[in-house]
Amino acid sequence: MYTMYFLPTACAVGSRCPMGTVGSGGRAGTLPSRCMMQGGNRQGTANRAHMVCTLVQWKGGVGKSTLAIHMAAALDAVLVDLEPWGGATAWWAGPRAAALWQAPGRAPLLRALSDGTVPRPRRGSAGRPRLVPSHEQLLGLGEGAVVATAEGPLPLAEAIRRALPRWAEAWGCHVVVDTPAGFGPLADGAVAAADVVVLPVTLDQWAVPALRKFMASYAGRVRCGLVVPNRVRRRLEDRRWAELVAADGLIPAPFVLGPPVAESEVLHVARRPLAAGPAPSPARGAAIEEIDALARRTLELAA
Ligand SMILES: Nc1ncnc2c1ncn2[C@@H]1O[C@H](COP(=O)(O)OP(=O)(O)O)[C@@H](O)[C@H]1O
Numbered sequence: 001m002y003t004m005y006f007l008p009t010a011c012a013v014g015s016r017c018p019m020g021t022v023g024s025g026g027r028a029g030t031l032p033s034r035c036m037m038q039g040g041n042r043q044g045t046a047n048r049a050h051m052v053c054t055l056v057q058w059k060g061g062v063g064k065s066t067l068a069i070h071m072a073a074a075l076d077a078v079l080v081d082l083e084p085w086g087g088a089t090a091w092w093a094g095p096r097a098a099a100l101w102q103a104p105g106r107a108p109l110l111r112a113l114s115d116g117t118v119p120r121p122r123r124g125s126a127g128r129p130r131l132v133p134s135h136e137q138l139l140g141l142g143e144g145a146v147v148a149t150a151e152g153p154l155p156l157a158e159a160i161r162r163a164l165p166r167w168a169e170a171w172g173c174h175v176v177v178d179t180p181a182g183f184g185p186l187a188d189g190a191v192a193a194a195d196v197v198v199l200p201v202t203l204d205q206w207a208v209p210a211l212r213k214f215m216a217s218y219a220g221r222v223r224c225g226l227v228v229p230n231r232v233r234r235r236l237e238d239r240r241w242a243e244l245v246a247a248d249g250l251i252p253a254p255f256v257l258g259p260p261v262a263e264s265e266v267l268h269v270a271r272r273p274l275a276a277g278p279a280p281s282p283a284r285g286a287a288i289e290e291i292d293a294l295a296r297r298t299l300e301l302a303a
């Protein structure tokens with residue numbers, strides 16, 4: 001029964017989880033092997049020690065950026081912000097966001113692709129994850145975009161697919177990618193590169209049908225997909241939607257239902273990672289546990 005997901009999950013803050021330390025700012029365990037999930041159709045690559053996890057959904061406002069930020073912090077991952085408006089970059093940099101988003105020169109993503117280099121992530125303060133920031137130049141990258149790469153011109157999605165796993169290995173850590181809503185080459189490339197895609201969904205008549213359409217379109221291109229009910233409230237309507245989402249057949253392979261994340265004022269207003277700072281309040285502790293559970297499940301699927 002889905003209702004079990006309304007119960008708190010079990011990982012204590014900062015505890016050593018089977019897949020590595022999550023939620024304490026510690027480095028998460030590396031992945032022993034590539035995901036061999038049945039139903040995954042993406043072309044495999046050689047064994048890698050570090051996963052690429054992409055947050056994706058056609059629908060906006062479901063929590064992609066919020067979960068990307070906090071998952072990256074929990075996993076001690078590099079956060080790559082591919083959302084052209086740079087929601088995660090704005091959260092990360094606060095008042096300095098415009099300086100990053102409109103930094104002179106080429107966008108970090110485009111520079112790394114064209115030079116065949118690995119971007120140097122920015123170090124975050126107060127526990128913020130390392131970041132490859134968004135840039136206003138990403139706004140111009142629509143359907144059909146072709147970019148210069150060290151291997152010659154490539155469709156943007158293909159260039160991103162090739163680059164992200166390489167960057168993860170070069171950085172020696174997991175990578176969490178935030179993507180824009182809607183359909184486009186930035187999200188497509190990050191989906192194709194991902195060991196696990198995480199699909200947040202709010203439990204309502206707008207997001208659930210959009211999720212179903214997304215899964216139908218992407219089933220052939222996703223290796224492992226984790227559907228994460230987000231902003232779940234303890235109310236009858238959410239419970240009904242939750243049961244519907246959990247019903248047989250609604251989430252087909254290679255997608256699976258993941259642990260939910262509750263509606264949380266803490267997540268809504270947090271200006272820094274949840275585990276940073278003094279001992280957490282009960283509300284922050286609850287949010288940390290949920291993000292930890294999500295990070296752990298993602299690692300399990302990638303392994
Ligand atoms: N679990 C949550 N609890 C409370 N608010 C949330 C939660 N997840 C996301 N939000 C809020 O929902 C809004 C949209 O989230 P965002 O991460 O920007 O979505 P997306 O990136 O999918 O467009 C933001 O105001 C964010 O603070």
Ligand SMILES: [Mg+2]
Nearest residue numbers: 064065083087
């Ligand atoms: Mg966003």
